[in-house]
Amino acid sequence: MQPKLKTVPMRDWNLGLDDFVVISGPCSAENEEQVLNTARDVAKSDKVKVLRAGIWKPRTRPNSFEGVGEIGLKWLKKAKEETGLPIAVEVANAQHVELCLKYDVDILWVGARTTVNPFSVQEIADALKGIDIPVMVKNPINPDLQLWIGALERINQAGITKLAAIHRGFSSFEKGPFRNIPKWELPIELMRVCPEIEIICDPSHIAGNRDLIPFISQKAIDMDMHGLMIESHIQPKIALSDAKQQVKPAQLVTLLDELTIRKPSSQNPEFKSLLDELRSEIDEIDEGIIQSLGTRMGISEKIGEYKRDNDVTILQVNRWDEIIRNRLNLAKALGLSETFMNKLLAIIHEESIRRQTDVMNRELAK
Numbered sequence: 001m002q003p004k005l006k007t008v009p010m011r012d013w014n015l016g017l018d019d020f021v022v023i024s025g026p027c028s029a030e031n032e033e034q035v036l037n038t039a040r041d042v043a044k045s046d047k048v049k050v051l052r053a054g055i056w057k058p059r060t061r062p063n064s065f066e067g068v069g070e071i072g073l074k075w076l077k078k079a080k081e082e083t084g085l086p087i088a089v090e091v092a093n094a095q096h097v098e099l100c101l102k103y104d105v106d107i108l109w110v111g112a113r114t115t116v117n118p119f120s121v122q123e124i125a126d127a128l129k130g131i132d133i134p135v136m137v138k139n140p141i142n143p144d145l146q147l148w149i150g151a152l153e154r155i156n157q158a159g160i161t162k163l164a165a166i167h168r169g170f171s172s173f174e175k176g177p178f179r180n181i182p183k184w185e186l187p188i189e190l191m192r193v194c195p196e197i198e199i200i201c202d203p204s205h206i207a208g209n210r211d212l213i214p215f216i217s218q219k220a221i222d223m224d225m226h227g228l229m230i231e232s233h234i235q236p237k238i239a240l241s242d243a244k245q246q247v248k249p250a251q252l253v254t255l256l257d258e259l260t261i262r263k264p265s266s267q268n269p270e271f272k273s274l275l276d277e278l279r280s281e282i283d284e285i286d287e288g289i290i291q292s293l294g295t296r297m298g299i300s301e302k303i304g305e306y307k308r309d310n311d312v313t314i315l316q317v318n319r320w321d322e323i324i325r326n327r328l329n330l331a332k333a334l335g336l337s338e339t340f341m342n343k344l345l346a347i348i349h350e351e352s353i354r355r356q357t358d359v360m361n362r363e364l365a366k
């Protein structure tokens with residue numbers, strides 16, 4: 001079922017936001033001075049439009065810093081009054097929503113550990129009924145697009161139309177350069193099935209370390225995302241949570257200045273006609289690829305019939321190994337990446353095996 005969300009773009013949230021929004025501030029509010037000083041410094045960049053801070057922190061293990069609670073909202077309110085920046089806070093239950101409303105929080109967000117639980121999301125949605133406040137929903141920690149869409153739908157069905165999504169990456173056992181693997185294909189698919197939802201990227205949580213933040217931020221822009229949420233702290237080294245991924249406000253300013261802002265299209269007629277030409281070439285090539293794949297699968301079925309009639313196994317590992325080595329050599333000569341080619345060959349083989357399994361089963365059913 002194609003989801004249908006009724007949303008208002010961020011530029012119409014009456015918070016002075018544009019089509020591209022930068023949100024910044026500490027991972028956690030720790031004390032009044034830290035909140036105010038960070039807010040003052042990030043406000044110096046005219047690119048930062050919203051101040052964020054964690055008030056309640058969901059932590060993996062008990063006995064670690066779990067946020068300062070209600071008092072942090074007082075500090076944030078003060079920072080808002082002083083800098084004029086709207087404030088954004090994560091909520092995980094109905095009581096959090098109630099307290100945020102009491103302190104005039106401007107934007108709420110649902111965190112990744114909450115999005116995974118429909119009971120919690122529904123509790124938040126119920127607490128929001130009849131209230132006009134913008135809400136952002138982070139992706140669930142596991143790469144489950146339906147769960148992400150489901151959470152957006154629950155909030156939307158409570159009457160919240162000032163709605164956006166946040167891409168913060170996905171938890172994985174694999175050790176790689178990222179704290180949370182980006183899996184860009186998920187937000188891309190969200191854009192495809194819910195074009196009405198704007199997506200902000202959270203490079204801090206994807207990276208897990210400040211050095212990778214510029215790279216991910218640029219990638220998010222190139223993926224046509226609508227903003228960035230980047231954690232900043234006046235003294236990241238002594239931060240009580242996520243010390244490695246926070247940047248100093250001054251670093252944030254440089255980072256933002258160095259990003260190339262790109263737009264989804266261009267009015268340049270030369271660009272447009274060249275793009276049309278190249279796109280029609282791609283259309284033709286894709287048609288050829290699909291036709292060849294259709295022919296290949298037909299041959300695979302025929303092989304399946306011979307195998308069936310001669311009681312031969314579907315999987316022929318030696319032949320498959322020979323194909324991989326041979327195709328990878330060709331791909332390399334053509335400048336195609338090994339990872340791409342391995343993935344492509346694997347899904348072709350999988351489909352070929354599925355088709356031959358069907359052929360075998362058809363015979364069994366007779």
Ligand SMILES: O=C(O)C(=O)C[C@]1(C(=O)O)C=C[C@@H](O)C=C1
Nearest residue numbers: 300303314315316317319320352
């Ligand atoms: O060569 C075969 O025996 C096939 O069935 C074809 C094919 C393929 O799709 O290329 C499929 C399954 C085998 O594991 C090896 C190769």
